[in-house]
Amino acid sequence: MQTLSKQECIALIKKRKCFHADVDNGAFTIKIEEYSPIICTAIHNGHQLRKELTKSFLLSQTERLYEEDPYTVDLVSSFPIVLTGNDSRFEYDLNRPKTLSTYFKTAWNKQVWEKPLTTSQRAKSHEKHQAFYDILEALVEVIESLYRNAIVFDVHSYNYQRIEADTPTFNIGTAQIDVERWGNVIERFEKELNKIELPNLETRAACNEVFQDEVI
Incomplete structure (x- = not known):
């Protein structure tokens, strides 16, 4: 390097x-x-x-x-x-x-x-x-x-143990996205993330449940 x-x-x-x-x-x-x-x-x-x-x-x-x-x-x-x-x-x-x-x-x-x-x-x-x-x-x-x-x-991560609620494995933050223009792309992205399977873990994707301005 x-x-x-x-x-x-x-x-x-x-x-x-x-x-x-x-x-x-x-x-x-x-x-x-x-x-x-x-x-x-x-x-x-x-x-x-x-x-x-x-x-x-x-x-x-x-x-x-x-x-x-x-x-x-x-x-x-x-x-x-x-x-x-x-x-x-x-x-x-x-x-x-x-x-x-x-x-x-x-x-x-x-x-x-x-x-x-x-x-x-x-x-x-x-x-x-x-x-x-x-x-x-x-x-x-x-x-x-x-x-x-x-x-x-x-791309970020978050400590789910600090949140007293069911939290998604993947959170898509849309605060800085033109949702009117790119809404279909966001929906497709969330759909594809929901297809991911991980060992010993139930996975789920969502928008803006944890943070609104980043992907985590």
Whole structure:
């Protein structure tokens, strides 16, 4: 695997080159085996935390894993285009706008930092957040030029034991989808997910029962 900068990745994408690389000192990984219309992301897969932040970080490994989504990249690793977050969402959350991606005080009612991050520390994390979306934007532009549309699957997991209700194995979040335009596709996707059989587990797919803005 290569190690590339954001600028090097974007240059390769614009030339429609295939590559597999760690980006921004391993903050995230991009794999392009073929320029297909489907892009898969596992933005909360990571567990890394910058060394300069660990001294003031308060959460235990167990508390982190309640909100991080380890191994989600395994669900989409066979797809030709995959972007994987390698840093912990507690350093910066790719599921939030850049300015809100670094938690000031608490997350899910837990104090994250012993003392607030400095402006410099937050800026370093924001740069990584920006790099991820700059590359994704360049990739979507190329895919749209080839196929008119690009489909992005944003894959997450959730801890079903925290929910006091029957929860689906697969949840399709439609909050960021034009349901009027793509409703038939969503229905077909849910139907196909409901056909999946897993050992020792009853499977079920549903829309927006757990979260409304991601696939889990």
